[in-house]
Amino acid sequence: MSTATASSRNGRTSGQRLSRWLSTNAIRIYAVIGFAYLFVPVAYTFAYSFNNSGKSNLNWRGFTLEKWSNPCGAPDVCTALGNSLKIGLIATVVATVLGTMIAFALARHRFRGRTATNLTIFLPMATPEVVLGASLLALFLNAGINPGFWTIVIAHVMFCISFVVVTVKARLAGLDPRLEQAAMDLYANEAQTFRRVTLPLVAPGIMAGALLAFSLSFDDFIITNFNSGDVNTFPKFVWVSSLRGIPAQANVIASAMFFIALFTVLFAQLVAGRRRKAT
Amino acid sequence: MSRASKGTAQGQVDGGRDLRIGNVTKRFGSFVAVDDLSLTVPSGSFFALLGPSGCGKTTTLRMVAGLEEPSEGSILIGDQDVTFAKPYRRPVNTVFQSYALFPHLDIFENVAFGLRRRGSKEVKKQVDDALELVELGGFAKRKPAQLSGGQQQRVALARAIVNNPAVLLLDEPLGALDLKLRRQMQIELKRIQTEVGLTFVHVTHDQEEAMTMADTIAVMNNGRIEQLGNPEELYESPTTTFVANFLGQSNLIRSSVTGTSGTDVQLEVHGGRLAMPQSRRNGATDDLLIGVRPEKIRISPTGQDANAEQNELLGGVVTDASFTGVSTQYLVRMPWGQELMVFAQNVGVGGVLAPGTQVDLRWDPAHTFALDGSLDAGAGVQRDEGATPVPVG
Amino acid sequence: MTVAAGIGLGERQAGAGAPPPAVTERRSRRKLTPYLLLVPGMAWLAIFFIAPIVTLLSTSTQTRPEGAEIGVFTQTFRFANYLDALEGYGPEFGRSFLYALLATVLALAISYPLAYAIAFKAGRWRNLLLVLVVAPFFVSFLLRTVAWKQILADDAWVADLLRALSVIGPQTHIINSAPAVVIGITYNFLPFMILPIYASLERVDPRLMEAAGDLYSSALTTFRKVTIPLSMPGIVAGTLLTFIPAAGDYVNSALLGNKDTTMVGNVIDSRFLRVVDYPTAAVLSVTLMASILVLVGFYIRRAGTEELV
Numbered sequence: 016m017s018t019a020t021a022s023s024r025n026g027r028t029s030g031q032r033l034s035r036w037l038s039t040n041a042i043r044i045y046a047v048i049g050f051a052y053l054f055v056p057v058a059y060t061f062a063y064s065f066n067n068s069g070k071s072n073l074n075w076r077g078f079t080l081e082k083w084s085n086p087c088g089a090p091d092v093c094t095a096l097g098n099s100l101k102i103g104l105i106a107t108v109v110a111t112v113l114g115t116m117i118a119f120a121l122a123r124h125r126f127r128g129r130t131a132t133n134l135t136i137f138l139p140m141a142t143p144e145v146v147l148g149a150s151l152l153a154l155f156l157n158a159g160i161n162p163g164f165w166t167i168v169i170a171h172v173m174f175c176i177s178f179v180v181v182t183v184k185a186r187l188a189g190l191d192p193r194l195e196q197a198a199m200d201l202y203a204n205e206a207q208t209f210r211r212v213t214l215p216l217v218a219p220g221i222m223a224g225a226l227l228a229f230s231l232s233f234d235d236f237i238i239t240n241f242n243s244g245d246v247n248t249f250p251k252f253v254w255v256s257s258l259r260g261i262p263a264q265a266n267v268i269a270s271a272m273f274f275i276a277l278f279t280v281l282f283a284q285l286v287a288g289r290r291r292k293a294t
Numbered sequence: 295m296s297r298a299s300k301g302t303a304q305g306q307v308d309g310g311r312d313l314r315i316g317n318v319t320k321r322f323g324s325f326v327a328v329d330d331l332s333l334t335v336p337s338g339s340f341f342a343l344l345g346p347s348g349c350g351k352t353t354t355l356r357m358v359a360g361l362e363e364p365s366e367g368s369i370l371i372g373d374q375d376v377t378f379a380k381p382y383r384r385p386v387n388t389v390f391q392s393y394a395l396f397p398h399l400d401i402f403e404n405v406a407f408g409l410r411r412r413g414s415k416e417v418k419k420q421v422d423d424a425l426e427l428v429e430l431g432g433f434a435k436r437k438p439a440q441l442s443g444g445q446q447q448r449v450a451l452a453r454a455i456v457n458n459p460a461v462l463l464l465d466e467p468l469g470a471l472d473l474k475l476r477r478q479m480q481i482e483l484k485r486i487q488t489e490v491g492l493t494f495v496h497v498t499h500d501q502e503e504a505m506t507m508a509d510t511i512a513v514m515n516n517g518r519i520e521q522l523g524n525p526e527e528l529y530e531s532p533t534t535t536f537v538a539n540f541l542g543q544s545n546l547i548r549s550s551v552t553g554t555s556g557t558d559v560q561l562e563v564h565g566g567r568l569a570m571p572q573s574r575r576n577g578a579t580d581d582l583l584i585g586v587r588p589e590k591i592r593i594s595p596t597g598q599d600a601n602a603e604q605n606e607l608l609g610g611v612v613t614d615a616s617f618t619g620v621s622t623q624y625l626v627r628m629p630w631g632q633e634l635m636v637f638a639q640n641v642g643v644g645g646v647l648a649p650g651t652q653v654d655l656r657w658d659p660a661h662t663f664a665l666d667g668s669l670d671a672g673a674g675v676q677r678d679e680g681a682t683p684v685p686v687g
Numbered sequence: 688m689t690v691a692a693g694i695g696l697g698e699r700q701a702g703a704g705a706p707p708p709a710v711t712e713r714r715s716r717r718k719l720t721p722y723l724l725l726v727p728g729m730a731w732l733a734i735f736f737i738a739p740i741v742t743l744l745s746t747s748t749q750t751r752p753e754g755a756e757i758g759v760f761t762q763t764f765r766f767a768n769y770l771d772a773l774e775g776y777g778p779e780f781g782r783s784f785l786y787a788l789l790a791t792v793l794a795l796a797i798s799y800p801l802a803y804a805i806a807f808k809a810g811r812w813r814n815l816l817l818v819l820v821v822a823p824f825f826v827s828f829l830l831r832t833v834a835w836k837q838i839l840a841d842d843a844w845v846a847d848l849l850r851a852l853s854v855i856g857p858q859t860h861i862i863n864s865a866p867a868v869v870i871g872i873t874y875n876f877l878p879f880m881i882l883p884i885y886a887s888l889e890r891v892d893p894r895l896m897e898a899a900g901d902l903y904s905s906a907l908t909t910f911r912k913v914t915i916p917l918s919m920p921g922i923v924a925g926t927l928l929t930f931i932p933a934a935g936d937y938v939n940s941a942l943l944g945n946k947d948t949t950m951v952g953n954v955i956d957s958r959f960l961r962v963v964d965y966p967t968a969a970v971l972s973v974t975l976m977a978s979i980l981v982l983v984g985f986y987i988r989r990a991g992t993e994e995l996v
Contacts (some may be wrong), residue, residue: 046804049797050819054835056822056874063837073837113728124721132725139736141927141983143935145952146972149959151738153746153969173735176728193394196361199381200388201408201453211407215398234828236938237952241959253829257942261833269830276825280818288814 041164064266072261082263089262095252103233107172111225114179122187126196139177148241162244179224186220307605311337311372311460318367329351342496342508350517387454388463395438398462402434408457424456444475448625464496480506501541540674544585545634551580564630568605572664589637590661596652602658612651747969772970783951787933790872798880863945871939877930887921903955923990
């Protein structure tokens with residue numbers, strides 16, 4: 016009798032243990048599945064960069080390192096990449112400067128037209144890309160401007176500004192105004208206060224805004240497609256070639272960009288962590 | 295440019311660098327934060343602006359620092375009119391509330407900030423000396439976030455002192471510290487002020503802090519100065535009910551003048567007769583509020599310790615007794631309904647009177663002060679500070 | 688240079704009193720500073736965002752004169768353009784909003800637990816996991832979509848697995864179908880959902896949840912009554928940042944869908960770039976933008992967070 020009770024109790028405990036383990040770890044299990052979902056397409060992109068593909072890169076034809084040893088082997092792919100990098104850099108610099116200035120005005124000053132300004136910043140983010148792209152092209156066509164490299168830059172700056180403003184403004188809002196008052200109290204004039212205190216403290220926000228702008232610009236396809244004319248960018252190259260087969264070199268470049276970005280971020284985190292620990 | 299004006303300011307060291315605030319008013323919209331305030335802070339003194347939040351003390355400080363501009367009036371340091379000078383063009387430095395240390399600079403660079411802006415020579419030596427003064431010699435290479443609250447407070451102090459300002463402003467500098475550390479820093483601040491001999495203007499809402507450190511205290515209320523004097527004067531002879539209640543606690547009792555005898559005033563209080571020195575009377579009318587501090591009163595069971603020389607109020611009943619170690623605090627309900635507060639030193643053993651005990655209260659007539667009877671007896675009572683209000687009967 | 692001018696010297700200016708001339712002059716210069724900061728950026732947005740939208744509005748009521756060249760339109764204020772377009776492309780509109788809605792809900796379902804796990808369960812791996820969650824989006828978005836095309840292909844393992852489990856019939860395709868489009872859209876905009884939710888969860892003090900537990904609330908109730916309300920700003924921002932681009936997307940439909948999954952974006956794209964029917968493209972763009980703004984406005988009001996920007 017007593018042994019039966021004990022064993023049934025045991026049975027219950029192991030069953031309970033399993034269900035308790037499941038319920039306490041449900042969120043972790045879910046997270047693992049979630050990460051798998053996130054990384055499957057990346058794994059495909061990476062794997063197919065080694066595909067011994069012909070014209071189309073949709074089916075596996077065997078392993079090769081040839082595409083990695085010759086990433087510019089496919090026609091136009093590196094020109095497109097170069098354009099994307101150039102456009103990304105120029106658009107990032109311009110959008111970061113303009114956006115940061117607006118963020119300072121919004122965070123530090125009272126002025127007439129504040130609401131209108133906020134709305135004008137918000138609207139581009141609430142407008143679908145296809146509308147942004149189409150309307151800008153309509154403007155260029157009406158003005159008799161042929162789309163090309165600089166119209167892409169103009170378009171990218173336009174949609175990046177809002178994101179920079181939001182990022183920098185958030186950083187400025189978290190900045191204690193007393194720090195700047197303290198600087199002025201300690202004989203720093205306006206310019207010195209800005210250079211020695213405000214700028215270094217807001218720099219991470221500006222940096223984050225710039226990175227966001229670059230990644231938005233580099234990866235933009237829809238708006239670019241409307242306003243690019245004959246100029247090719249990397250996303251546009253992928254789109255155009257997707258109709259007749261994307262060369263594996265595109266996967267090589269995308270994978271390389273992925274690892275460069277990943278390692279840069281991880282390295283930055285590691286350095287930041289070290290510095291925090293060392294001090 | 296700032297360096298030049300700085301130089302002149304420092305050239306005037308011996309010509310007196312008193313801080314003179316003349317008829318300053320500051321309005322924010324229709325709200326008057328500081329109301330026609332005039333004040334002279336002598337060079338080298340430790341001056342406290344004391345008052346509840348919203349009394350205008352911080353606004354006054356910010357105007358001296360150059361962080362706000364007065365709506366009217368002038369601010370002079372020595373002979374230099376700094377009323378509208380930029381913060382960086384005046385020989386004033388501030389220890390900010392919550393310190394405002396630059397998080398991206400290490401301690402050394404924080405302290406060196408002002409010196410570098412003025413192109414000072416021997417930055418290293420001056421910074422080292424300043425850090426030594428606040429006993430943080432070994433911390434130069436750390437970042438502010440790695441220091442404790444008390445240490446950050448010292449850095450903020452060193453960062454201001456190192457510039458040898460004509461006036462050093464302290465905005466609730468100890469507000470963020472815990473009680474024990476605060477006591478310790480009070481003594482420390484006083485030591486440093488004596489050592490460097492700078493003028494300190496200290497803004498606080500903590501009356502004990504002000505009394506511990508300052509030579510002179512200005513008690514502020516509603517944008518005006520209620521009373522100015524040294525801590526003892528303010529405590530012993532408040533001239534307004536606000537000061538009487540805000541600095542320590544007071545029993546304020548309604549009374550009327552019945553006559554004078556010699557240097558004394560004769561008073562009638564709810565049927566009882568009291569006396570007090572004419573010299574401590576404020577208020578010309580016969581209707582007065584007389585005040586006596588709780589620790590000046592002796593409490594004894596009814597019928598004991600009768601003494602004709604003393605002021606007596608008879609027939610009280612103990613309603614509450616709290617033993618605090620050093621003393622026992624009693625609330626005594628008087629026949630006219632008012633509760634008076636009495637602090638009795640615990641000099642004997644087992645002398646706590648239980649609630650319900652019938653008691654008499656006595657005190658030296660010289661310890662009585664009198665205020666104008668038309669004043670609000672409840673002004674300045676710090677209700678949220680844990681102090682029990684003393685209602686007036 | 689003038690950036691710091693407004694610092695400290697309070698924004699609340701004294702209303703009365705006669706300030707000396709020096710002060711007045713300084714104040715007027717300070718008033719100018721914000722405009723100097725705003726002008727370049729706002730001019731850019733005025734010329735390249737607002738003006739195009741106005742142009743778009745104007746184009747939307749134009750018509751092509753009889754016998755004119757391709758691409759030549761004149762303003763005739765023909766508002767019937769709107770009726771024509773909406774009649775012709777109603778299903779595409781419906782699909783855009785339906786797919787966007789489904790993708791937003793799916794993305795929320797995937798993102799919230801992930802963000803929650805990173806914010807509260809990851810310990811010292813938090814920063815690493817945060818990087819990993821964003822990392823897939825370092826790969827070009829078109830290539831990711833092409834990867835989905837491969838994953839969902841008829842002869843790929845996903846389809847084989849689902850067929851083996853009899854979830855789908857032997858003849859059913861996943862690729863080139865509406866579900867494939869929704870899967871693609873969901874995946875594409877995930878970081879826009881995860882990051883805001885994580886940001887707002889990270890700010891939640893875990894002690895608040897402990898306090899809820901202390902006050903007799905079960906884990907589920909705590910989640911419903913404390914965690915979700917506190918992370919609402921992140922949820923609102925995330926759903927908007929997902930829904931808006933999703934409704935205008937056409938890449939997923941073009942790569943993963945078929946002719947019956949055409950969305951409004953596809954139509955705008957082809958009307959504009961291939962058919963050269965600018966008025967119809969403009970009508971569709973204006974309508975898309977307007978309906979999104981109306982929806983967003985409603986949603987923000989309902990959710991009670993206006994602190995989006």
